[in-house]
Amino acid sequence: MEAMDIQAVESKLSDVTVTAIPMSSKNSRVELAAGGGGHATISTVASPASKDKDAAVSKYAQLLAVIEEMGKEVRPSYSGSRSSAERLKRGIVHARILVRECLIETERSARQYFRQYTYLAYLLNMAAATWTTRWRWDTGLSADSAEWCPVPPHTDVLVCGTYQLNKGDEGKQSANQKRLGRIYVFRINDETTTLNPVHTVEISGILDQKWCYHTIDNHPVLAVVTSDGFVKLFKLITEEGECKLELWMEESVGESKLALSVDWSTNKLRSAETRLVVSDSSGSVTVFAVQDKLVKLGTWNCHGFEAWIAAFNYWNPDVFYSGGDDCLFKSHDVRAGGAVCSRAHEAGVTSVRSSVDVEHQLLTGSYDENVRLWDARALKRPVTETNVNGGVWRLKYHPRRPASVLAACMYGGFRTLNVEGDSVTVVNEYMEHESIAYGADWKFSEDENMVATCSFYDCKLHVGNIVFEA
Incomplete structure (x- = not known):
């Protein structure tokens, strides 16, 4: 069985940066409740750009799922499993695609938020x-x-x-x-x-x-x-x-x-x-x-x-x-x-x-x-x-x-x-x-x-x- 270069796999994985994003439903709302010891619990807010946000969350969820599956294949790959190594390679390729798609969705959401902020500033200025x-x-x-x-x-x-x-x-x-x-x-x-x-x-x-x-x-x-x-x-x-x-x-x-x-x-x-x-x-x-x-x-x-x-x-x-x-x-x-x-x-x-x-x-x-x-x-x-x-x-x-x-x-x-x-x-x-x-x-x-x-x-x-x- 052909051994896999694990250092190369780890190097490719290091190129993937994942930022955790709170998962919420469309109907979620802001809640800030003080807990014991001065801790606070915050639930996320559904923005007016809910479709863009849901799409972005979906991509992040897929990415997290792919990385989780990749983690299961690392140890068998170290042991020389060819099938695990191939699945790990495919996972890396898929993860890279999802990272790009997540960045696109994030940029789109950022533009939407900026437009909303600009419009709000405009409404405030209207009174001037x-x-x-x-x-x-x-x-x-x-x-x-x-x-x-x-x-x-x-x-x-x-x-x-x-x-x-x-x-x-x-x-x-x-x-x-x-x-x-x-x-x-x-x-x-x-x-x-x-x-x-x-x-x-x-x-x-x-x-x-x-x-x-x-x-x-x-x-x-x-x-x-x-x-x-x-x-x-x-x-x-x-x-x-x-x-x-x-x-x-x-x-x-x-x-x-x-x-x-x-x-x-x-x-x-x-x-x-x-x-x-x-x-x-x-x-x-x-x-x-x-x-x-x-x-x-x-x-x-x-x-x-x-x-x-x-x-x-x-x-x-x-x-x-x-x-x-x-x-x-x-x-x-x-x-x-x-x-x-x-x-x-x-x-x-x-x-x-x-x-x-x-x-x-x-x-x-x-x-x-x-x-x-x-x-x-x-x-x-x-x-x-x-x-x-x-x-x-x-x-x-x-x-x-x-x-x-x-x-x-x-x-x-x-x-x-x-x-x-x-x-x-x-x-x-x-x-x-x-x-x-x-x-x-x-x-x-x-x-x-x-x-x-x-x-x-x-x-x-x-x-x-x-x-x-x-």
Whole structure:
């Protein structure tokens, strides 16, 4: 009879680590009873994830049973029993499989518990802020952008942008489709009782709008990107009681392209040269200098599909970020070639926002329904990520509360987030819209937390207030 290498068997058994888990029924509950001598008896709790737990317990029970059977075969194997040695080998193989399955079940249960903990924290945070609606208005066309003017004394000016495919062009190739758009201009202050635009601009479909944080040529300036591939700059004219937008300059990003997003370089640091970064449907990103006309400084082929978003690092205007439908998030420096690329997102990257209050703090949003917090100095992996239950189209920091962030979460409505240290938590939600949540912004006001939100297919603009608990 062939002798078996018992030391080898013992070595393989040492690879198997077993942690005892209390066995309980589905209907078990927590009981803590003090016994004699200060001892306590604890029975286990059935979690909401009972199916996962039962499955995990079953695997552990099987593993313990297999190890018990293996123990019966050790002594006969020492005595030279070939059949016992073969059963012991099969037991080791089976035990290793069960260990892997137990680890998988444990990880699954841990994720479930984490989701429950996150939801509980969310419910507790809900009491920290109250979001109420003051006005609603029908935009006529599908609304996708809402932006408050940040330049005093014009902070009561709100613009809402719309985008809608001409119904007669449905079914045509994208290049032949005509997209309609309007910019609605509102003034909202203490005298406002109902929402009514004071000015309207007819334009091609609007994909994004951003105000410059300072005046240019003595006027607030709004940048708009459109479905016909143009970036347009409008001056806000508020003379002689008027409040209107006047086209100042425009430039194309290329034929047969949709301009998808726009951002200004000077939201934090005023510099001699104000720049714009524009992303488009071909996956490219273009940087312009605002002079007596828009001067193209360069175009970068950043993504294999749509470049949904481009944004500057407000602390270093030579650096801009891009996110695309190829799930890539990139950092670029206009002074050098190449890019830092992260593959952390599990779907298209749709939003990027640099904090103007906390240096190196950066947020991204994605179709994968997560908001990710980044350290701009280390972009290979995020600091943390939080599920917000909807694809994240826009993220806006509060102008006076650096930790508060407004998120437009597409089919998940709107959220306010708290970003402090290494954590991002959901504070509350706003579900009053009946369609895709696209546009959101804070009013740049010293004495209130007013927000504007807009949604797509139901063509609605809402203006409301968020009251934070002191």
